[in-house]
Amino acid sequence: xxxxxxxxxxxxxxxxxxxxxxxxxxxxxxxxxxxxxxxxxxxxxxxxxxxxxxxxxxxxxxxxxxxxxxxxxxxxxxxxxxxxxxxxxxxxxxxxxxxxxxxxxxxxxxxxxxxxxxxxxxxxxxxxxxxxxxxxxxxxxxxxxxxxxxxxxxxxxxxxxxxxxxxxxxxxxxxxxxxxxxxxxxxxxxxxxxxxxxxxxxxxxxxxxxxxxxxxxxxxxxxxxxxxxxxxxxxxxxxxxxxxxxxxxxxxxxxxxxxxxxxxxxxxxxxxxxxxxxxxxxxxxxxxxxxxxxxxxxxxxxxxxxxxxxxxxxxxxxxxxxxxxxxxxxxxxxxxxxxxxxxxxxxxxxxxxxxxxxxxxxxxxxxxxxxxxxxxxxxxxxxxxxxxxxxxxxxxxxxxxxxxxxxxxxxxxxxxxxxxxxxxxxxxxxxxxxxxxxxxxxxxxxxxxxxxxxxxxxxxxxxxxxxxxxxxxxxxxxxxxxxxxxxxxxxxxxxxxxxxxxxxxxxxxxxxxxxxxxxxxxxx
Amino acid sequence: xxxxxxxxxxxxxxxxxxxxxxxxxxxxxxxxxxxxxxxxxxxxxxxxxxxxxxxxxxxxxxxxxxxxxxxxxxxxxxxxxxxxxxxxxxxxxxxxxxxxxxxxxxxxxxxxxxxxxxxxxxxxxxxxxxxxxxxxxxxxxxxxxxxxxxxxxxxxxxxxxxxxxxxxxxxxxxxxxxxxxxxxxxxxxxxxxxxxxxxxxxxxxxxxxxxxxxxxxxxxxxxxxxxxxxxxxxxxxxxxxxxxxxxxxxxxxxxxxxxxxxxxxxxxxxxxxxxxxxxxxxxxxxxxxxxxxxxxxxxxxxxxxxxxxxxxxxxxxxxxxxxxxxxxxxxxxxxxxxxxxxxxxxxxxxxxxxxxxxxxxxxxxxxxx
Numbered sequence: 001x002x003x004x005x006x007x008x009x010x011x012x013x014x015x016x017x018x019x020x021x022x023x024x025x026x027x028x029x030x031x032x033x034x035x036x037x038x039x040x041x042x043x044x045x046x047x048x049x050x051x052x053x054x055x056x057x058x059x060x061x062x063x064x065x066x067x068x069x070x071x072x073x074x075x076x077x078x079x080x081x082x083x084x085x086x087x088x089x090x091x092x093x094x095x096x097x098x099x100x101x102x103x104x105x106x107x108x109x110x111x112x113x114x115x116x117x118x119x120x121x122x123x124x125x126x127x128x129x130x131x132x133x134x135x136x137x138x139x140x141x142x143x144x145x146x147x148x149x150x151x152x153x154x155x156x157x158x159x160x161x162x163x164x165x166x167x168x169x170x171x172x173x174x175x176x177x178x179x180x181x182x183x184x185x186x187x188x189x190x191x192x193x194x195x196x197x198x199x200x201x202x203x204x205x206x207x208x209x210x211x212x213x214x215x216x217x218x219x220x221x222x223x224x225x226x227x228x229x230x231x232x233x234x235x236x237x238x239x240x241x242x243x244x245x246x247x248x249x250x251x252x253x254x255x256x257x258x259x260x261x262x263x264x265x266x267x268x269x270x271x272x273x274x275x276x277x278x279x280x281x282x283x284x285x286x287x288x289x290x291x292x293x294x295x296x297x298x299x300x301x302x303x304x305x306x307x308x309x310x311x312x313x314x315x316x317x318x319x320x321x322x323x324x325x326x327x328x329x330x331x332x333x334x335x336x337x338x339x340x341x342x343x344x345x346x347x348x349x350x351x352x353x354x355x356x357x358x359x360x361x362x363x364x365x366x367x368x369x370x371x372x373x374x375x376x377x378x379x380x381x382x383x384x385x386x387x388x389x390x391x392x393x394x395x396x397x398x399x400x401x402x403x404x405x406x407x408x409x410x411x412x413x414x415x416x417x418x419x420x421x422x423x424x425x426x427x428x429x430x431x432x433x434x435x436x437x438x439x440x441x442x443x444x445x446x447x448x449x450x451x452x453x454x455x456x457x458x459x460x461x462x463x464x465x466x467x468x469x470x471x472x473x474x475x476x477x478x479x480x481x482x483x484x485x486x487x488x489x490x491x492x493x494x495x496x497x498x499x500x501x502x503x504x505x506x507x508x509x510x511x512x513x514x515x516x517x518x519x520x521x522x523x524x
Numbered sequence: 525x526x527x528x529x530x531x532x533x534x535x536x537x538x539x540x541x542x543x544x545x546x547x548x549x550x551x552x553x554x555x556x557x558x559x560x561x562x563x564x565x566x567x568x569x570x571x572x573x574x575x576x577x578x579x580x581x582x583x584x585x586x587x588x589x590x591x592x593x594x595x596x597x598x599x600x601x602x603x604x605x606x607x608x609x610x611x612x613x614x615x616x617x618x619x620x621x622x623x624x625x626x627x628x629x630x631x632x633x634x635x636x637x638x639x640x641x642x643x644x645x646x647x648x649x650x651x652x653x654x655x656x657x658x659x660x661x662x663x664x665x666x667x668x669x670x671x672x673x674x675x676x677x678x679x680x681x682x683x684x685x686x687x688x689x690x691x692x693x694x695x696x697x698x699x700x701x702x703x704x705x706x707x708x709x710x711x712x713x714x715x716x717x718x719x720x721x722x723x724x725x726x727x728x729x730x731x732x733x734x735x736x737x738x739x740x741x742x743x744x745x746x747x748x749x750x751x752x753x754x755x756x757x758x759x760x761x762x763x764x765x766x767x768x769x770x771x772x773x774x775x776x777x778x779x780x781x782x783x784x785x786x787x788x789x790x791x792x793x794x795x796x797x798x799x800x801x802x803x804x805x806x807x808x809x810x811x812x813x814x815x816x817x818x819x820x821x822x823x824x825x826x827x828x829x830x831x832x833x834x835x836x837x838x839x840x841x842x843x844x845x846x847x848x849x850x851x852x853x854x855x856x857x858x859x860x861x862x863x864x865x866x867x868x869x870x871x872x873x874x875x876x877x878x879x880x881x882x883x884x885x886x887x888x889x890x891x892x893x
Contacts, residue, residue, distance in 0.1 A: 341546035345613040345644070349556070350672070352549070352614060353575060360550040360577035452546065 046125055050080055050144045057084060060131065067134075072100065076107025085139030091156025094118065095139060099152055108143060120153035132210055157181075162188075165267045167434060172309040174270045182212050182286030185269070189216055189282065192273030197221070203234055205248065205285075209241035212286040213248070216272075221279045223512040226295060226476050230281055245288040254474045259443055261435035262475040264293040264300055271305040279513035295476035297510050299483055299495045301436035302326065307498050316497040323496060325427035330440050330466075332427070333374060334451035334459050336420050337366050342455030358414040367452035369413050373421040374445070376403055381425070482510035550577050553586075553608035554615075556671035558647070559656035560595070560633060561621030567591050568633070570598035571619070571660045574606055575669060584669050587660055596636045612636070612643040616675045618692060619711070620649065621656040625723070625731035631699050637692055645693040648678055651723035651731065653712035662717060674717070678709055681719050683752045685744045686737035688722040699729060702864050703849030707743075710734055724838070724845050727868060732841040735834070742831050746795055746878070747846055748781030755804065758830065760822045768808030772823065774801040777885055783848065787856045791874035793848055799827075802886025812887045824882045831878045839876070842868035848876070 044056050054069065061067045070083045081103070085095060098117040106115035114121055124130060125148050130140050137155035162184070165177030178185045186200055199219040204210040213234060217227065233252040242248050249263045250256060266272055267290050272282045275293045283292040293300075302322045307315040339346060340355060347355065362369055380399040384392045403421070407413045424444065431437040443466070450458035473480035483491035488509045493499040507513045559571030573587045588605050592598035602610045624630050637643045652659050660670070667673040682689035687709045690698065698706040706725040712718055721736045722743075735743060741754055757773040759765075780798040785791060801823070803812065812819055838845065849867045853860045863870040 340549040344549045344552065345642075347549075349614060349616060349675070352554075353577075353669075353672075356550045356575070356577045359548065361579065365546070366548055455546070 044127060046127070046142075046147050046149060048145050048147050050082055050142055053142050053149075054082060056127065060127065070100070072104055074103060074108040075105050079108045080144040081108070082142045083139055084134065084142070085154060086134050086137070089135065089137035089157045090139055090154045091137075094154045094156065099139065099141075099154065103141075110146065114141070114150055114152075116152060118152045118154065122151040123148045124151055125149075135209075159184075168266060168268050168271070168304075168432070170268070170304065170306045173268060173305045176269055177267045178269060178272075178284075178289045178291055180287050180289050182214060182284050185284045185289075185291065186214055186216065188269040189273055189276065189284075192269060193218070193276060198276070201231070203231070205234060205237050206239055206241045211242045213242075214284040214286075216276060216282040216284060218276060218279065221277075221507070221513050221515045222281060223279070223514060226478065226512060227281065229477050230283070230294060234283070242285060243287070245283070245285045245290040245292050248283065248285055249292050254476065258469065258473055259439045260298070260470070260473060260480070261301070261433070261439060262294075262296070262473065262480065264296050264433060265290040265435065266293060267291070268305060274305060274308070275300075277518070279507045279511040279515075295478040295511060296480075297475070297478075297482040297508070298470060298480055301433040302431060303494070303498075304432040308501065312498050312500045319498055320496060322430055322432070325430040326440060328427035329424050329431075329437075330444055330447060331459065331463070332424050333370050333420055333444055334447035334462070335456075336417075337370050337448055338451035338455045338459055340366050341452060355414075355416050358416050361411040362414050362417075363411070365452075366417075367448065369417050370420075370448055371445075373403065373407075373413055373417055374424070374448070377421055377425050378441070478510050478512060482508070547609060551608045552611050553602075553606040554611050554613065555602075556585075556614060556669070557617045557619060557660060557674070558595075558612070558615050559619040559621070559652075559660050560624055560630070561619075561652075561656040562623040562627070563591070568593065568624075569621075569656070570595060570601075571656050572598075572602050572606070572610070573660055573671060574608075574610070575671070576607065583663070585663075585671070589657060589660075594636075595633050612640075615644050615647040616671050617678075618647045618649050619652050619656045619659060621652050622654055622731065625651055625725070625729075628728040628730050631729040634692065634696075638696060645696070646691050648675070649690050649692060649695045649706075649708045650674075650678065651708050651710045653710055653720055653723075653734070658713040659711060659717060662713060664716065674711070677717070677719065678711075681737075682709075685741050685749065685752045685754055686721070687719050687740055688744070699727075701847075701850070702727070702867060703844070703853050703860075704847035705732075705843040705845055705868065707845035724841065724843050726841075726843055732843050733837065735837075739834050742827075742834055743845065745776070745779060745797060745799075746781065746831060746835075748779065748783075750779055754779075757805070758823065758826045760808075760819070760826060762810070762818065762822050764810045765808045765822075771805070771807055772803060772819075773805035774803045774823070774884075776800070777802055783851050785848070785851045785855050787852075787859045791848075791852055791856070791859070791870065793851070793874060793876045795876065795878045797827075797831075797878065797880045799880065799882045800885045801882060803884065803888055806887075812884060816884050820882045820884055824880045827880045827882065828878055831880070835876050835878065839872045839874075842872045844868060844871050848874075 047053050047056075057067075057069065064086075066087045068085055068087050071080070072083065073080055083095070083099060102116045103114070108115070122133075124133070130149055130151070133151045134140055137157055138151045139154045141150040141152060143150075159181055160179055162176050162179055164175045176188060178188065190198065195218070197219045199217055201215040201217075203213045203215065205213050215227070215230060215234075230252070234248070237248070237251050239247070239251065245265055249261075249265060253262045255262065264275070266275075272291045272293060276282050280296070281294050283294065285292070302319065307319060310318070340359065344352060359366075364372070376399075380395060380403075383395045387395060403413075403418060408415050408418060428437045428441045431440070447459065447462045450462045452458075454461065470481045471479075471485045479486055482488060483495045490506055491508050491510060493504050494508070505518060506516050507518055509516070553574040555572040555574050557571070557573040559569075559573075561569045561571070563569055568591065569589055570592050571587065571589050573585050576584060576586055586606055588602060590598050590601040590605075592601055599610055618634075620630070637645060637647075662670060664670070664673065678687065678689055681687045688707045690706065690708045695706055695708065698704055705727055706729065708723050708725065710720050710723040712720045719737070721734055722740045723734050724732050726732050738756075741756055745754065754776040755773060756776070757771055759770050760772050761770070776799055778798075778800040782794075782796040782798075784794040784796075806812070810819065844867060848871060849860070849864075852867075853864070
């Protein structure tokens with residue numbers, strides 16, 4: 001009776017009844033205020049008179065010391081002009097060599113176009129596009145007598161060099177990670193898939209700061225339906241600014257109340273390219289170094305790019321090890337708590353005696369002991385992540401001494417518990433995806449509570465609830481637990497065991513690709 | 525709305541159900557050894573030995589003896605004495621004193637082990653030649669906890685086939701089945717604790733005879749048990765043997781036993797034993813490679829002789845540890861049905877023929893000439 005009610009409630013808690021409510025009222029009001037202001041500026045036309053234009057500009061960009069307004073005259077007739085750009089977002093070399101020096105040495109003829117050596121030149125007629133372009137690093141050129149402005153591509157903002165991916169290290173993969181510039185990230189993907197079917201769809205997200213968002217996919221492979229869904233969801237977003245891909249991912253998730261991540265965020269171009277080749281979509285958000293991969297299955301979180309460059313037997317073994325670690329992280333502490341509080345019959349006698357001997361000095365019940373240790377290790381992990389590397393090591397050493405030695409000697413925790421907790425922590429770090437690792441690390445706490453309340457029955461209840469939840473989850477409308485439920489035999493080739501590459505001819509069915517075979521059937 | 529109800533329900537269930545009967549492992553007093561015996565006035569004595577985990581305690585175990593009416597009744601008495609909650613879920617050994625063994629129907633006392641699923645049925649049933657107190661209060665200084673020590677002693681001996689290891693579950697089926705009788709380990713406290721072979725019980729559970737470790741090996745062979753090692757030493761009666769010490773030892777590498785039964789006025793059993801042996805010790809000059817047939821014949825004779833003696837001993841006691849009754853029931857049911865209530869007696873009157881075939885498969889790495 002209790003079990004039934006329990007399970008029902010949990011199911012409700014996790015899935016069905018939490019409906020999607022994505023955008024808060026706060027964001028809506030903000031947007032309204034801003035758009036009113038926008039439209040008021042948009043009433044102004046672009047004047048033929050330079051000084052009027054400058055007045056409008058100064059009204060628009062008050063308190064913007066980095067806005068540079070440069071007056072100059074063309075050679076020849078001496079037409080007056082003003083070049084406007086934001087200092088810091090532009091390439092100074094390009095401005096002085098390709099724009100200013102070129103313009104000042106030639107005369108202006110409205111019929112011929114601009115005598116500049118900049119690659120991309122665009123005419124615009126509205127102040128809003130000028131504003132966006134200036135903040136994107138373009139410079140705007142106003143010329144006396146013209147009712148339009150010219151936007152010149154002089155982008156050149158502070159950038160980081162392309163570097164090793166920090167979060168996802170790999171042994172044999174490339175040593176290039178995505179950077180904060182969207183166009184560079186797109187270029188990196190192009191290098192992996194130099195094919196004209198590689199389609200890059202550009203969208204903008206954000207009301208205050210327009211972020212460019214690129215959806216990258218293979219046009220002749222990826223599913224139209226899924227693309228439509230992805231686009232719709234991205235277009236619906238009405239945030240001020242998207243700072244990171246993580247925010248985008250939270251806003252377009254299928255089930256934001258689920259503990260499980262429903263998209264992969266990767267900073268590896270090779271991993272992203274490999275996913276695109278399987279028929280998935282990569283979403284690049286400008287200004288963010290992580291790229292979102294969708295749709296994914298729960299299996300994808302346990303795959304690593306190294307698996308494909310390692311020999312398949314070894315790779316399969318490592319993959320099985322990951323699944324084992326997944327289970328360990330999720331169930332080991334709770335199973336231990338359940339066994340030593342309720343079901344001690346199942347422990348072999350010698351283990352029973354050694355557990356009891358180490359437990360007898362501990363003044364706390366098993367669950368308190370377990371929570372104490374698990375919370376300590378979570379704190380240590382978090383401290384280690386946030387601190388700079390040299391101090392982070394100190395945390396490791398101090399923590400190691402505290403939980404490894406002192407706590408046991410002081411009789412606060414038992415030896416066995418230290419082993420359980422460290423096995424759990426190590427297990428969670430084996431999982432290649434940080435998000436998935438975090439999810440299951442979090443889930444082990446409710447599992448432990450269930451274990452202490454209902455013993456092994458509680459663990460079963462928890463496991464069943466999780467399975468039910470995983471089955472009900474979707475990623476962009478495709479089943480999340482895919483090769484297992486719905487069971488797809490062909491997809492199993494790249495799940496628990498990685499089959500040899502020449503055996504994996506088809507793309508994953510869960511992605512609903514148009515072309516199911518990978519190009520040029522590899523023959524052996 | 526229903527979401528909120530769901531969450532409230534969840535919280536309520538968590539609080540209300542309150543399964544707070546969890547008992548941490550160290551607060552349980554598990555009776556690793558349980559003993560049953562009778563005192564001089566035939567009162568039931570129950571013994572219990574449970575481990576102590578505290579480092580402050582000097583002894584590793586606490587052992588108690590209580591007088592009680594039944595096994596379950598003794599639990600309250602133990603609870604009044606031991607440190608934690610008594611539990612029979614990890615019992616390793618079940619000792620039965622000789623005095624109790626000689627009574628009929630002592631098996632009835634074991635009822636809680638088969639009724640209450642929290643109790644284990646994998647405890648080993650051990651007959652104590654003497655009183656249980658002698659064994660259970662023993663604290664050998666050079667050994668681990670008595671329970672661990674006795675358990676591994678019996679397990680190891682059973683691997684060598686010198687005693688029969690019988691768990692409570694096996695014992696239950698041996699006792700309930702009319703076609704066979706029980707066969708359990710026997711232990712004795714001499715200077716130290718020693719395994720003295722196996723005790724054979726009657727259908728009623730009453731003690732009948734003790735067989736030595738050597739006889740236990742033979743009985744295991746007749747039963748057809750392949751697991752574990754056999755190391756058999758027998759005298760050989762050959763000309764050449766008298767020149768040295770006339771003993772030969774061998775191990776059994778393969779063993780096939782076929783039992784057949786027919787009824788012609790009385791039950792006739794044929795037990796065909798096919799042995800493949802390798803010699804592990806030979807203390808007299810003899811060329812086995814040349815004259816192996818002679819040696820095989822001699823061993824066969826000796827084995828047949830010894831097993832026949834053993835069978836006669838068993839028949840005389842009117843017991844059936846081999847389970848020949850099972851064969852009688854399977855193949856000659858009509859005749860069996862008439863005598864099933866009195867099987868021991870019937871078996872004593874039956875004819876049991878043992879035919880041994882021996883083949884020497886190995887003589888080791890040196891051939892002593």
